[in-house]
Amino acid sequence: MRSFTRRTARKIALVGAATATGLLLSACGTDDGTSGTDHGAASAAPSGSPSASASGSGSGSSDAPGPFNDADVMFAQMMIPHHEQALEMAELAEGRAEDPEIRKLVTAIERAQDPEIQKMKAWLKVWGRPESAGHGAGGGGGHGMAGMMSEQDMKDLAAAKGKAFDRTFAELMIAHHDGAVDMAKDEQKNGENPTAKALADDVVRTQSDEVAALKRILDRL
Numbered sequence: 001m002r003s004f005t006r007r008t009a010r011k012i013a014l015v016g017a018a019t020a021t022g023l024l025l026s027a028c029g030t031d032d033g034t035s036g037t038d039h040g041a042a043s044a045a046p047s048g049s050p051s052a053s054a055s056g057s058g059s060g061s062s063d064a065p066g067p068f069n070d071a072d073v074m075f076a077q078m079m080i081p082h083h084e085q086a087l088e089m090a091e092l093a094e095g096r097a098e099d100p101e102i103r104k105l106v107t108a109i110e111r112a113q114d115p116e117i118q119k120m121k122a123w124l125k126v127w128g129r130p131e132s133a134g135h136g137a138g139g140g141g142g143h144g145m146a147g148m149m150s151e152q153d154m155k156d157l158a159a160a161k162g163k164a165f166d167r168t169f170a171e172l173m174i175a176h177h178d179g180a181v182d183m184a185k186d187e188q189k190n191g192e193n194p195t196a197k198a199l200a201d202d203v204v205r206t207q208s209d210e211v212a213a214l215k216r217i218l219d220r221l
Contacts, residue, residue, distance in 0.1 A: 064123040064195035071190035075183065075200065076120040077133040078145050082180055083113040085149060089173060092158050096165040101217050105173075105210060112206060116199060123196065147179015167221050170214045177207040177214075 064072075086109055093106040124131055149157075149172055160168045180203055187200035 064119075064126065064193050066192075066194055068123075068127055068193040068196065069191065071187060072193040072196040073124070073127060073129045074133060075187040075191060075196055076124050077129070077131065078183055079180065079203070080117055080120050080131060082145055082148065082176075082183065083117045086113055086173070086176055086180075087117075088154070089149070089157060089169065089176070092154075093165070093169060096158075096161045097169065098162045099166040099217060099221070101213070102166045102169060105213060108210070109173075116203075119199065123193075145179060146182045147176040149176065163221060167218065170218045170221070174211050174214050174218075177211045181207050181211075 090106045090109045093103065097103050097106060121131055153172055157165070157168050157172060184200040184203035184207075188197060188204065191197045191200065
């Protein structure tokens with residue numbers, strides 16, 4: 001009877017240890033909100049595939065996981081210098097812009113487009129593609145991209161002040177935004193990467209709204 005009791009106690013102890021081990025492993029697998037299975041799935045992806053590379057590097061907001069195609073790459077390569085020139089135009093507003101709504105739009109452009117530039121650069125790095133597709137950027141190049149300002153346009157904007165600056169800025173930025181919207185619509189139609197297409201959606205929405213606001217400003221200047 002004593003021997004039976006000892007055997008029973010040992011079985012209970014072994015079952016308890018196994019249960020505790022299972023609970024410990026389960027807790028370890030969910031500390032960061034993911035399961036062990038999820039980690040295994042991520043590591044199982046081929047290291048050279050777009051999905052594996054995109055999901056395995058960069059910070060969360062800069063990742064563009066999933067497949068991508070040439071339209072996604074071209075969208076990022078062209079939109080980076082396009083945004084950079086918009087930031088150059090916005091920078092010229094310092095000490096020149098007079099209209100409060102123009103200054104408000106300038107702030108909105110700076111807050112939106114600089115982070116978008118960083119995101120697109122991160123995508124291209126993950127995708128193994130260069131930042132430039134051979135198009136000129138900022139200040140005087142980029143004539144192959146819709147809405148890009150010429151060197152003379154930028155000089156005219158820099159030379160203006162007060163209401164003249166406000167009017168010139170509005171006219172040039174409307175054309176600039178229209179070009180960006182056209183590029184984004186092309187990405188919506190032909191792109192494949194979900195994150196890139198989501199950014200294109202944002203560009204179409206926000207810049208179309210800003211174009212409408214700029215046109216209202218021009219009507220009263």
